[in-house]
């Protein structure tokens with residue numbers, strides 16, 4: 166039965182997967198939705214809200230379903246449920262979706278390279294998200310998508326922070342920074358690939374990381390749990406002279422915009438959209454985050470990037486929006502702010 170539902174869902178997805186090009190020919194990619202943490206067992210009115218905003222791209226940052234299993238039949242059943250959600254199907258029919266995974270759709274809570282079923286989970290991911298044969302040829306879900314329209318190039322870099330990730334140190338329910346030289350977040354092959362991507366010309370590089378890159382003060386999963394790897398990322402941005410790098414992340418069941426001086430010559434922003442229907446809806450204290458510039462510490466939300474390419478120095482609106490589409494957090498930046506020399510002390 167599960168197989169039948171799965172087959173029907175795949176057929177539906179194949180019919181409705183849209184072209185990757187923006188809707189108006191020649192228009193640069195300028196409206197990008199993103200977010201994370203969708204529990205398929207709960208309603209998600211946010212899909213219709215996102216669809217109404219007409220994003221050119223929708224970036225799925227992981228925990229795109231709560232699978233938490235090493236059983237292939239469970240993957241089939243739950244991906245089938247996701248595909249059958251009318252709101253999700255509507256959005257997918259209108260907007261190119263690009264996905265990475267986080268722990269719950271990887272299959273193991275806070276899991277990494279030690280998860281024995283990771284290759285089965287990868288095959289299920291590839292089927293559901295219809296990744297290309299080229300992407301299937303390498304392990305992990307990392308991938309690059311380039312949209313060179315209207316004389317402007319938007320690069321979307323999908324990171325895999327699960328498949329290759331070394332075990333973390335956890336004490337008293339809190340992750341501890343681990344500086345061991347042999348611990349990795351991305352693995353060597355993915356680091357090499359990322360270096361090549363950073364050397365490829367692009368105006369704006371949106372880096373999809375399931376876990377937060379900039380925040381470092383909370384006790385949960387984050388790049389800062391492997392500080393050498395986090396620094397390696399900053400060093401790579403600097404050594405490749407890549408400009409226009411902007412991180413988007415999920416996982417935390419809260420929305421926030423963070424920013425740091427990482428020594429690359431321009432500010433590193435990290436916009437966390439989380440979750441589609443898995444946030445606390447009542448008021449709660451914020452998590453500590455020395456880099457926070459905007460926050461949504463309650464309410465389901467999605468991230469929204471809107472770029473006005475017509476301006477001489479393009480305006481990039483970084484936003485978090487709620488279930489009803491209201492703007493809950495907003496930080497406007499300029500493309501020139503993401504260029505080397507913006508922070509002159511470096």
Ligand SMILES: [Fe+2]
Pocket residue numbers: 228267268269416417
């Ligand atoms: Fe997660």
